[in-house]
Each structure stands twice: as structure tokens, then as C-alpha cells.
Amino acid sequence: MSDSSRDLDTAAANAPDREAARPADHPSDRPPVLIVDDDPSMRAGLRQWMRLAGFEPVEAVDAEQALTLLTPDFAGCLVTDVLLPGASGVDLLRKVKAIDAELPVVLLTGHGDVSMAVEAMHHGAADFIEKPFDPDVVAAVVRRSVAHRHLVLENRALTRRLDDLQGLEARLIGECAEMRRLREQISHFARTDASVMIVGETGTGKEVVARALSDLSVRAKGPFVAVNCAALPETMVEAELFGHEAGAFTGAERLRVGRMEQADGGVLFLDEISAMPLLLQPKLLRVLQEREVDRLGGARPVPIDVRVLSAVNVDPQTSVAAGRLRQDLLYRLNAVEIRIPPLRERAGDARLLFDSFANRFAVDYGCEHPQLTADDAAFLATHDWPGNVRELRNAAERFVLNAAMGARSLCSLVIGDAGGDPAPRGRLKDMMEAHERRVIADALARHAGSIAPVLVELDLPRRTLNEKMARLGLSRGEIAEADAERSK
Template identity: 45%
Template sequence: MTMPNQVIFIDDEAHIRMAASQTLELADISVACFENAEAALQKLPADFPGVVVCDIKMPRMNGLAFLEKALSLDRDLPIILVTGHGDIAMAVGAMREGAYDFLEKPYSPDTLTEVVRRALDKRRLTLENRTLRQELEAQSVPGPRIIGRTPAMQRLRLLIRQVADTAADVLILGETGTGKELVARSLHEYSRRRNGNFVAVNCGAVPEQLIESELFGHEAGAFTGARSKRIGKLEHSSGGTLFLDEIESMPLPLQVRMLRSLQERNVERLGSNQPIAIDLRVVAATKVDLREAADQGEFREDLYYRLNVVTLDIPPLRERREDIPLLFQHFALVASARYEKEIPALSTQQVPILLAHTWPGNVRELRNLAERYVLLGENCGYDLERLMPGAGNVGAMNLKEQVEQFEKSLIEQALNRCRGNISEATEALGIPRKTLHDKVRKYGLDRRQFRT
């Protein structure tokens, strides 16, 4: 695995680029060198996790022009300018315009490394604070919550934030019960379409002879039994979001008509020749590989490509077991409030039962168990094995895996209660501080995520 570049170094002189590259690489700082500012600007990604070192005097776009353009993309990006002896006043002025620091030629390798390290520390803190603000803003927005601390779920939430307010159609992939409609609703609620309709259609639940009328609507008298005009789901979702669940179940002949409506963004009701303009965002969901279905002639390839602008992949619950206790607790608390029943907290003896189960029904199955725990738990002493037949089957994980999952869950719970405070968590768990540090590293935990 290659590290992402931490430094973009811009200088029009090859020997200076080579020397700087060697200096930074020897200090374990990855670097990408460019001979002109235009090329570097084109390769500068959004939320670049590193810093930029740029010479001031260069042909075409000089360092000051680069500074202005780069800061217009990200005002917090640390940019270190390199200047000759006679340009110090110019560099000081540039710092007032937002440059992080400047280096005067000739500079020593140690000076370059020190300034870059300080800038990287500042950049790291800036991005951490930015991410925290985004998470807090997302949690304060009314609407669905996507719960989970695993890297896969963090990536999913990030992708949702990135694409929610765009016009791009989205294809959601996930097994039954993973929460595809929840993701679709999140895309809708976090977009500017949130005030429009969110219209959900399960293509597999509507009878084939009715689905065309359901989607496109009909005029009075369009067919036997059509006594009055009906607005279809596509037209009803104009200004909002149309969610097509189980899109793989849509009949092939109807896929042709759906493709045309999505491409032209208009719809014709059955029995009418008048196209009606629609403004909608389509989110489709499937539990099968549509690419494979298209290859086998079971799904139209052109519709697949039309829907597959952005793909969001939801991992099954068995691939994010660390989230299981957190999800169960959430669902149990929601059910407890709904049914007005007090319940005991999940005990440390119950966690391994949840972790060992294979969860073929994914989050939906876990939510159902949490509701049974609230409604029926008192009758069986809140025994999960009685509420969930087969929960004692530990074949999904060997003993070592079960112990590690259990240990990781206990550490997460302690860090959560102590809001990431290592000293308090050490005392709560009754283990030495070094042992806790070692286990936090072993399980890839970041105590900062437990501070809020």
C-alpha cells in the first residue's frame, strides 16, 4: 500500500526538486514534485491531507498567483512559499494573504523538514476539526441516522455527504435488511430536495400488470377500470426523490420505458401522448449484481449504466460486527421509549451471543430482536438465547475470534462511557495503561471518536 502524498513541491528548477524530494523522503514524508504551478493546481484534490511548498518566482503562474487560486479552493490549506533574499517583503505580504510560512533560499534540509512537519501537524488538526464539525452538523439535521463506527460505515456516511446534494442518480447495493431505504432517505434528507416528496416503490412487490400504471400513471379510460386520472410515482416525485427498491425485479419491457423517462426527464401517462416534464433524483437499490444480471440478459445494460452514476455499497452486518452492540442498544432504547417499558442494559455476558450470530437478516433482524427484547424480555429474564433461536450457535467464529470481538466491544464501551479518556477507561477496565494502549492500537480504535 502506497502512502498518499503529504507534500506537493513546486519549483521550476529540476535540481531543487530532486534535493527537496530526497530530503523529505529521508524524513518519511512522501512528496510529489511539479515543475509549474498550473500542473500542481490541476492535481490538487479537495481536502488534500498535506501541505504545499511553492517557489515564488516561476514562469507563467508564479507562487503568489498559485497562492490565491489554491486558497480559493481551501482557505485552510498550509502553503509554504520559497523566496530569494530580495523577496522577503513580498513573502511577508503573502503571509498576510494566507500563506502559512516562507523559506528563504538557500535553506538547509533540516529547516525544510521542520517547517513541513509543523505545517502537517496544523493541517491534520484542521481536517480533524472539519470532520468533527461535519459529523455534528449531520447529527443535528432532522432525519434518518446511519449508526456505526466501523471504517466501512464511516466511509458510507462520508460518501452520502459528498453526493447527497448533487443531481447524480445513485445505485445502492446491499443484502436484504442492510438498510438500503435508510440510505436512500438520508440522501434525500441531506439534499436541497428535502422539502420535496420522497417516493418509494418496491418493484418486486407491485404486480407486473399494475407496475406500469403505478410508475407512469394513467388517464381516465386508458384501460378497463381506469375510471379517473391517476398521477404516477415518477410524476409525484418531481421536485424530490424517487426510490426504486429491488430494481432487478422490474419487468424488461418496462425497463425500456423507464430508461427513456430518466434520460429525457419526462413522463407520459398511459392513454396520453402528452409528455410531462419531471425534475427528480432517482435512487435505485438492489440485492443482486446488476452487471452480472445484464450479462445474462435479465436486466437491461443501458439502464444499468444510466442508474450506476454513483454506487453506495452497504456492508452486511456480519462484516461489521463491532457495530452490533451499538445498534442493538440504539434499537432497544427506541423500542423502550415507544412501548414505554423500562429495560436492563445489555450485560457483558450477552454481547458474545450477539457477536456470534451470523445475522442473515442483517440490521432488520437485529432491530426485530431488540424489539422482542423490550416487549417479551421480562418473561424470559431477558435471555437472548431464548429470544433469538439459534443465537448460541458460535460456528460463525472460532474461539479466538469470539474472544477478540468481545474484548474489543468491552474496550469500546469503556471508552464510550469515559468519552475517550484513557486514564478513566484504564481504571474502569482494571488493566494497566500500556495494556490498554496496546489493545487500542491492535483493534484500530481511535479514542478521539468517543469524545463527543
């Protein structure tokens, strides 16, 4: 046993009295320390001390083995002897820095090897310690390096989330609080392997969310396999999902790899899962639990590694209560539930989405981005969009195309008409108010929010106009802004 490892043993025996020796509550909470040394007794000493100091030791006998043990975003630090069989500790340091320049590497050098130490520091070593060393010093250096590493990783995660959120803003447009929260949730849960169930009415963007979850995850490069359980005939769901061997049943001439197997290494998106035939639900549950698929007619199960995302357009508990969805399957699928609000509940977003779609279609079709009248704007804000974003997107497309052939009101395009908007129905007072609001908003928009010409045009005293605008919730600033925005 070397001197330094004897030192380690003695110090380790006293360790419980020291502050450094406080172990983490749970072994997996301990930061890893990769010890690289070909001398087994030195490794044993360091291992013991690192464990007592609250770290999780991982060991390698040489540089080559060490490199296989490093994972991206390795959460701890490396402690390596300079003299190793094959590549030296300094070579290892260089290679590690090429993989991750911010991964701390502490070098253990022979006595008096100053030039080696200088070279090591030059290549970015976190520190070097001369042998024989005091184990307390090693613990202190490792603790400092690990604390620094922790900060670096926190910073990286933060930068990554900001990048994610920026990317998501373009894919999932919406500025209301609910949409902001939705993007936060996606960026957070994308990095986990949890099963996510996406709940939202038709056209709210469930598939957009599923793809974003996949694209921001470690499985981004793997396959994304979407299965619409409602679109498959009941008799075909089993073969489609689980696959079959050649000759498994009449007509099964060739082996077929099921969708679940196709998703191996990636993401399986089970769309409209409540439409999954009840008889097959236990089989699906078994596959998800065992992580292996039984092909129809197969002799043995095939292991698969998939992350499962699913979507429903009605509350899954309603489907459970109606006996269409098994509760045990639901538990398996909704470790995380992401709810997308319907468009009518996203204040202000209809206009934002409409403008963005209309812009895109105007570019695609090579036409002008048409102006919205105050009526169109009011319709956008008050229509309840039962088909949600999909309906709005279609409306924007028709609006752009129709504008090129002579304008039509958005309302008539969406609700349909025989040459005019449908006759309004309801309380006379409400209809009068809506009409009054429309007339004033239109006049304000035409005069870019300036009051004087509106007073003349509508032949109203200033005070009456002010009162009406306050009662009808009209602001000239907003109208002028909306108008200016439109004419850009």
C-alpha cells in the same frame, strides 16, 4: 461613452499582458461578477474588462433585476453604481446584505461623494471606487472580494458537512470505518443531483440511506416517492409508474397521475429495481433520459424534474448477467454506487446498534433496559445476522419485552429454541474453547473485571488465567467497561 468606460477599453486592450487577464480554463469555472448599471456603455466596458480579468460578467440595469439574478451561495461579487433608476446602489446593498450578509458588494460612486461612501461602508460594502476609475483598480478590488467570497463559501460548505455528518450519526448508527465512510459518501453525494444506486443485503439500511440522501439535498422539501418494484404485480407496474389518461384501457375510468409524475420536483426511489419487468425497462430508461413521461393513452409527454435513487439487494452486475436488468438502464441509474456492508462485516457495530435499539424500546415500552450477559454479548458479536440491522432491531425489541417477563438468552430469542439454546455442533476443540471463553468472560463481568475473585471462583492459578485470557482474546478492561456501561 463615459470617461471611465473609455479607460476600461484602453486597459482591456492591454489586458493580455497583465497577470489579471489570465482567463479561467473553462467558462463555467469563472467566478461570476454581477454588474449593475443603467448606462449601457459603462456596462459594456465593465463586462469586457471583467471577462479579460477571468470573471464571468452577469448584468442588470437596476436593483430589482439584480436581485432576481442572485442565487443562494452566489459564487462571486456585485459591482454596482450608486446612482440607479429606482432603488439606489446603497438600497441594493442593504437588500443584498439582508439575503446574504457575506456577499461582497463593490460600489462605484461619483467623484467626491464621501458621505455616500461612508454610508456604504457602514452598511457593509466590501469597497467603493470613485469614478472615473482605473480598470486595474476595479479588477484588483473584485479579485480580492471574490477570493474572500471563495473562502466564505468553502467555510460554509465545511460547516454544512459537519452538521450533516452529525445528523447522519443519529440516523445511521455505526462506528466502524465502513459506516464512517458511508456517512461521508452520503453527505457528499446528497448535494449533487447524481443518480445513486444503493447496494446492500436485505435489512442493511438501504431505505435509510435513500431518505438521508433526499433530506440532505436541495430537494428536501420536495416529494419523496418510493416505489417497490418487487411488490407491484407485473401488470400494474406500467400504470403505477407512468400513469394513464381516462379511458386509456378497459377499467381506466379516471386519469391517474403516475408515481414518476408525483415525484416531480423531488426524489423517486426505485426499490428493488432488478425486479422491474424487462419489457418496461426501455420505457423507464427513455423517461430518465428525456425527462418526460408518456402517460398510457396520453397525447403528449409531460415534463418532469426528478432525481432518481434506486436500491438492489444483489450485485447489479449479477442481475445484468442473468438477463434481469438491462445494462443501459444500469448505467443510467448508477452514476454513483453506494455499497452498504452486511452487519457481520461491521466489527463492533452490532453491540452499538443493539444498545441503541434496546434503549429506545425500553423507553417506548416503559420498561428497564435489560442487562446483557456475557453469553448475550458473545452471541451479538458472533451471530452472522442474515437479516442484518432489521433482524437485530427485532431481536432488541423481543429482548426488551421478554426481559420484563423473566429473562431469556438473546441466542434463544434469535435462533429460537424449545426451552434452551440449540445443541452446539462442530469441532470439539472449538466448542470447548467457546465454552471456556464464555465461563471466564462471565466471571470477569460478574466481578467487574477484577481478577482476584475470579481466581478464587474458578480455582485457577493467576498465570493460567492470564494465558487463557490471552489465548481466548479476553481483556479484563473491555469486560469491565462493557459491564459498567451496561449498569449505567
